Amino acid sequence: MSNEKEYKVYVENRQLVIPGEVLAEGDIEVTSPFIYRLGNRWYSSIIGLVDVQDNKLNIIPLEGYYFPKVGDLVIGLVIDIGITNWIVDIRAPYKALMNASDVLNRQFNPIQDDLRRYFDVGDYVLAKIALFDRVHNPVLTLKDKGLGKIVSGKIVEIAPSRVPRVIGKRRSMLNMLIEETGCDIVVAQNGRIWINCKDEQLEDILILALKKIELEAHTTGLTDRVRNFIREEKSRRGIE
Amino acid sequence: MKKEKPKLIREDGLRHDGRRPDELRPIRMEVGVLSNANGSALVEYGKTKVIAAVYGPRELHPRHISLPDRAVIRCRYHMAPFSTEERKNPAPSRREIELSKVIREALEAAVFTELYPRATIDVFIEVLQADGGTRTTGITAAALALADAGIPLRDLVAGVAVGKVDGVLVLDIDQLEDEYGEADMPVAMMPSLGKITLLQLNGVLTPEEFREALKLAEKGIKEIYRMQREALKKKYVEIKPEET
């Protein structure tokens, strides 16, 4: 009996919570930075949906910026060029840096190399977060399969907090989207989504579907509703 | 011209606008009213109408005014020129400078600034129409805007002003009661945590009256807090998916 965990959870799975809301009491395991403890009580610090599994609590935020995490896949927008690096907007509170030596994969010589030839202001880049510790700005890397400049397709922006919904449990939502539209889709953690479709009609439908997911992220049964939505749109437009 | 002081408590014990001493004005709140801001809210206490917007957390320039271990909060409380009886000069007054400071401190107690070192969280409060209690209305709106921006908060912050008029302690004073009353005491709290983040007294109270006034403020703040929570959740409930 002594090992028995003593806890009380006051919220239901997928319940909408707001800052200051008491979630639980006692021996709770927390995997979100947005749950905090005061005395014996656990509170939410953010608007989000709680994930409850026995005494494990997590919150999926519904609002807010992208917060960089090492290893995250992001789509950045080059906004400035420094002497040895590019300054990249990744929709986080902090601008990211992409170093010339990482992109060129060799020693960088500012006299010979013109950085603009590789990435210019306004270019999108698919990259990974290599370093980030809050004291320094996040650093990006291209050293992995499929990373680099984005030269085709389209970028759709959604709220970064809605990314988990676009992917879904075990990629269920994302797989459904790919299946139903036949488009190539890359969902970056910072809420930028790269899509590449066979034709404009499908692209249109996919964008509408993504926006629908963003808007209804906090509701249940979403995958089925989005699938139906895509099918209806396709038949309305006379596709396949 | 010196105006005659109006009767603020009527024969029947009610206030000049018919409210009981412990009654709030009609309150209205709406979250997410501006598309450009990361978070926003419009709040009305009676005829007082205040809009708040939050930008950030975002990088702060110049760097030397940032903090290495947490975010700074920049807060501006400002009254629109048309918000008052006589046009208000839009340049910041000493009053607005002071109120920007106490409001910033009232909100700063709630924000987990340590999550965003070197960044800034900007809170802009515009009083669109002033009829008493503008700073507390502003705090209530700003807290909603912060939550709407997804900024981590210990709790929402809700505010209300208690006054003493014709010798009676009253909740949520309007401009007439502020102008001719004996005391105006704005209070803001994090209600779930029972913590006071703003407290000012503009006027004179005995220690006993002060205790009563603070109790009255707590009561009003609890009601306002309930409305804040509803307003925040309403934003998500309204986007109900159509039945299929």
Added chain:
Amino acid sequence: MSTTPSNIPILPKLKKESIRTLVAKGIRIDGRKLNEYRKIVIEPNYIPKAEGSALVRMGDTVVLVGVKMEVGQPFPDTPNEGVLMVNAEFVPLASPTFEPGPPDENAIELARVIDRSLREIRVIDLEKLAIIPGEKVWMVWVDIYVLNHAGNLLDASSLAAMAALMVTKMPKVEVSEQGEVKVDKSVHVGSLPLNHRVVTVTVGKLDEYLLVDPTDEEELVLDAKLAVSVSEDGRIAGMQKMGPGDFTVDEVYKAVNLALETGKELHSILEEYVAKR
């Protein structure tokens, strides 16, 4: 726009820790008890050219207040009353963190808190300051000059302002038959008419402890402060919570009681140093 201060001096962590540890034992780094003020010295009439003045030393904090009386126009909504104006200057010689220029938010807040504590309880009998009702009245300028910032500027400034008002002399004024106002500042006709005396006591909160009269070093560690203005008859004449932290309701009650108690001491210091002279 108000910004979280970033030009604050860095206090070594060890010092912060020792302030904390000591306060938990009920003492301060300078040996005081939590409810104990530093040594207070008031020098009234420090600037004889001003109609009233006082220099206050509160430990190492030094504040000088000068009161000037001038003839001016009344406010339209109070045509038969004199006018009170309070201004504070944090001059750069007082602290490495003070910059030249117009008063910043801290100086403005301090001046406005003191202004309200004097105005709301009607410390000055402004109705006696009308010269030609509706046209000419006395304007009482209270100028607060912080000379050395070693913490608790508000209490020191409030005390200096009150002391200066208590020794303020009314200049002789004559109204000619044509309605011209002539002031002779070399002749005094009694004291500024006062109804009340007010002092301000700032209570600092550190963890769950409350203390009065924080030094500048202690201020860097405090969670928040509550300033309570206390009249000679034991009423609360104004309040202001300062700093980015919070108070529980219970702590506020305790802080107010502490301020009311300690305020009595400040009132007796005013009596001794100023009224009895």
